[in-house]
Amino acid sequence: MQEIKRKYVIPGDKIVEGNFRPLMNVIKTDNSIIATRIGIAETGRDGVKVIPLSGVYIPRVNDIVIGKIIDHSSLSWEVDVNSCFSAHLPAQDVFGRDFSPARDDMGRQLAIGDLIAARIIAFDRTRDPMLTIQDKDLGKIPRGELLKISATRVPRLIGKRGSMIQTIEQATQTRVLIGQNGIVVVMGRNPEGIKLAMRAIRMVEEEAHTANLTQRVKVLLNVPDSPQAEGTSVTQAQNGQKGEEIQSAIEDVEEELEEGEQT
């Protein structure tokens, strides 16, 4: 296992001295790496990064997000993705290439106030994010309970390979859609299960930076504390790929403990 050193940092804190590679939320000065955010600094063989604990969602290409339709022009819908920029969903994405504003009624397909699960297909420094709803499991979300969490806690809520969210889903008989932008929709038949799932999600959000969180969540859900089964299927909306890349630091430590490995 890689040697990874971790510590709590605030902006301006020196994380480490030496010729390390700056990865994320850090800057390199003459001979040190400085944190630029509040969070957990990780120094490993491949570089130094800070996992942030606060901040609004900044769109990334390929992220799955949950957005709200707030307007439409004749060519696209404007979508609030809980970020600093509004996103656009081109009408062609829904109606196809031969879309005609005269014939195709945009308001009928997606009305103001509708919630959609979408993927960001384009975003850069010069333009607003562009969305698609054409993949599997994307599109209008017809029902469910909505809640908003800080986007920085999403990786923790998903867990390593989806483990945290699956624990919650299985224990409460719900299906949870998580947008990387911090919007979460909980679906299920049992109102009690939905309430419990929401409590668990809030707990993860509040305690994302602490150790032994998985255990406490399991206690809340009344789930026996057994070794984590490896997550197999991950719902499209959770974008497990991104979840793995930006892993929660503490989840690593817990898994290592359980697997009895030494760091």
Place this chain on the structure above:
Amino acid sequence: MINQTRNLIDENGRRTDGRTADELREVKITVGVVKNADGSAFIEFGKNKIIVAVYGPREVHPKHMALPDRCVLRCRYHMSPFSTDTRKNPAPSRREVEISKVMREALEPALILEDYPRAAIDVFVEVLQADGGSRCAGIAAASIALADAGINMRDIVSACAAGKVDNKIVLDINDIEDKEGGADMPVAYMPHLEQVTLLQLDGILTSEQFNECVDKALSGCNMVYEIQKQALMQKYFGNETELKEEQ
């Protein structure tokens, strides 16, 4: 401010509020007090009570004000009508306009604005009660609010004033000392980068006094920084100062 009418320091070296020359007033900072804001802080700096809310990065309105390669930083320093000895008209005064500007220029060097092109970061500083040194207190709280909002920053900005009272250089002057004393020098400072981002002077100082005053203010900034750091660590990491490494 030129001729003092009374002694502001007594024969025991005690100032009007009982402090010695090098003592900072009591400073308390609470993080995350405005629910709707992206980041916020409430600071009590002596009798100053100031709330700061940060919204951003967010969309710029009107759109033509957006910059293509970096963020627009907007800063508003405003005093509530009940914050001063005599009631203040709610409309912005020239003093508030100037302080808004120097505050923005004090905070900008610390922010990595290139990370947020075409967006805006808004910093709203509201003085609920003023008692000398409110702009420094505001900057200190604004730094915390910006960090709370998750804005990329090169360093925290801390701030503190020093001044001349009874011909002596003292740290962190209060309202009476500001009104009746010989000089007031607010300073803002990035402690790790060791860079001054705000410096103003109101009064008369010899060149020796000037240097002493700057040094005194910077020592105050370092004291304020410790309190800022504590406040952020407390909010985010609770009582854990060290990450528990489990082996």
Place this chain on the structure above:
Amino acid sequence: MSSSKRSTIIVEHLRKQQMWDAISKGKRLDGRNLNDIRPLEIEIDIINKANGSARVKLGNSEVVAGVKVETGEPFEGLENKGALILSAEVLPTASPYSEPGPPDEETVELARVVDRGVRESEMIDLDKLVLVPGKTVYTIFVDCSVINADGNLFDATSYAVVSALVSTKLPVFEMQDDKVVDTGNEQDPPINTIPISITAVRIGDVVILDPSAEEEACMDARITVTTNSNGDYTATQKGSTGSFTIEQIKRAAEIAKVKGEEIRIKLKELLKTGQ
């Protein structure tokens, strides 16, 4: 000139649906019953430089009110009364939608409705605040800063104003050789009555009290009713672009009286005053 606006807050259909479903069963999304007021917190004397001050939290709506007492000329036509001047500002800190600048029509309405509730009820006996009739009177400035907006700013601001006024330490001014002198003494303000405002909104056919920002974004119409300690009505304001039936108005007024008294008792308890 006042014009129709695009709604600032667009509530998701899913949330609206949940809200309608819950309300039809007598509950709201935050678990409250239809007539429940959110938790009310009041702190007084928070601004030492002011003669009176209060910080009110009604749910997440937070308002600070400060009272500054000076002397000045009486209002024209009111030569034998002290002057009471109330203003309010929704700070740009309050929500992503508040912008700095001169008060917009919503803020002006807020200040005027709160003012009416206090003034028409004659909460402060302004007759007792005259130094030289027609020339010099006490001038009481009440200024409100809304720090965080989460619905029902009318009631939150009103409670802050009332709390600040009730707990004000009024200076004792005197005339000496035609000049106003502050004797340095303090007195309790002459309080006649305690006006309490209660705001309700209609969503579909159901009327609920103390709306959150989300509920206000889904409302059809709103009504604010202010009562005094006798249970008389002293100010009313209907707001928003929808309408009420006469029965709904009368019922809202009745509830405002009952709930108003509950809040009045709670406020007195929190302020520990015998008035």
